[in-house]
Amino acid sequence: MSHNAESAVKERYAAAAKTPEAALCCPINYEPDLLAHIPQEVIERDYGCGNPSRYLKPGEKVLDLGSGAGKICFIASKIVGPTGHVIGIDMTDEMLAVARCNAPTVAERLGYTNVEFRKGRIQDLALDLEVLDRELKAHPITDVNSFLEADELARELRVRHPLVRNESVDVVVSNCVLNLVETGAKRQLFNEIFRVLRNGGRAVISDIVSDEDVPEEMQSDSALWSGCISGALREDSFLQAFEDAGFYGVRIVERGDRPWCTAKGIEFRTTTVEAFKGKQGPCFERNQAVIYKGPFKTVLDDDGHRLERGKRYAVCDKTYQLYRQPPYGEFFEFVEPLESVPLENAKPFDCSGMRLRHPKETKGQDYDVTTEMSRCCDGGQRE
Ligand SMILES: C[S@@+](CC[C@H](N)C(=O)[O-])C[C@H]1O[C@@H](n2cnc3c(N)ncnc32)[C@H](O)[C@@H]1O
Helix, strand or coil: CCCCHHHHHHHHHHHHHHCCCHHHCCCCCCCHHHCCCCCHHHHCCCCCCCCHHHHCCCCCEEEEECCCCCHHHHHHHHHHCCCCEEEEEECCHHHHHHHHHHHHHHHHHHCCCCEEEEECECCECCCCHHHHHHHHHHCCCCCHHHHHHHHHHHHHHHHHCCCCCCCCEEEEEEECCHHHCCHHHHHHHHHHHHHHEEEEEEEEEEEEEECCCCCHHHHCCHHHHHCCCCCCEEHHHHHHHHHHHCCEEEEEEEECCCCCEEECCEEEEEEEEEEECCCCCCCEECCCEEEECCCCCEEECCCCCEEECCCEEECCHHHHHHHHCCCCHHHEEEECCCCCCCHHHCEECCCCCCEECCHHHHHCCCCCCCCCCCCCCCCCCCC
16 A cells, blocks of 8 residues: 555545545435434535444443544434543544534534544544644754654654543444555554553444455555545454454444445445453452353353353453453353452462363352252242
8 A cells, every 4th residue: 555545535535525425425324313413514424334323322432533524423422412422533624624613513402512523543543633733833844853853742742642541432433434544554543442442441343344355456546445445454354453452352243235335356345343342451269150151062252261051160250240241241141159259359360271160169168058949830929
């Protein structure tokens, strides 16, 4: 991919902010109720390929990568409500201008303000491009020394005045943008998504993926790249990129049944992927156990734990808590010890392998209680 790709993307979306470009639009069904408060100028500049806002909840702090004219941010604004917050990031001034200009109308119609738009590159979410711009206007680059000083300033700004702070958002969403980031910066992009999410947060990303590798000559075609086609990751590499960045529970929540377009026999289709942050951290023994309910014979989680259907496994407290939540909760039964072990007294747990937990471990070695049969044959009637 040539270095002009980012300029091509900026140029194309600057123009598409001024005049809607039909070729960049992929028809998506939104609930009309979620659009009623959004001005027509924004609706007409919908360049998304999915709807990650469908997965948001009231009160959440949301970051939208490549927010464009602001449609997903404005939908999110309504869903998260006055206790939530939404930040849109885009690098194209013309798109930011449309979004910012329509934000007061949205706020007035909703009766609260909870959206803001910031200028940045999504593969470098620490660098505030507007602050850098102001500094560079005051101290222009004129020679190699001032270039190096500007480079140093950017590094300082990332630390002192980050555009998006570490672990500061609940959910990162994006709609048809990750594919536009140059190949060499894609790994950094996924790492940045991971960095800004709080522990327990998640990413919900709609994008275009391909079914085969995209050949070099297609990748160096600026029109195909800026049209959200040739920068697409292969569908399995897209999931792998989340895994490589440290996410767990990565899953496809939507996948276009038909291709959005086909070029040289390669199918490009929409997908929405959800990925969770929070598997990192220490492991403690609290005598808990889990049973994988099925339907598969075995499953393997993102920490390498392999579980056979129906067997009772010893897990650390962290894994136990992760399994209780989405996306895992529905697949497990949870066995608490008869006597719970307070976290502050819990010993380290070796999470490197899997071992079965004998029921005596959870009940206690001396447990020998005998009880009456519980009345389960009375059709639920109680006296
Ligand atoms: C295909 S449009 C999608 C816009 C919006 N998400 C929507 O659903 O309508 C891509 C947007 O991402 C922005 N963009 C592309 N690459 C970017 C990058 N590396 N950093 C920040 N914004 C970027 C473009 O300026 C444009 O507004």
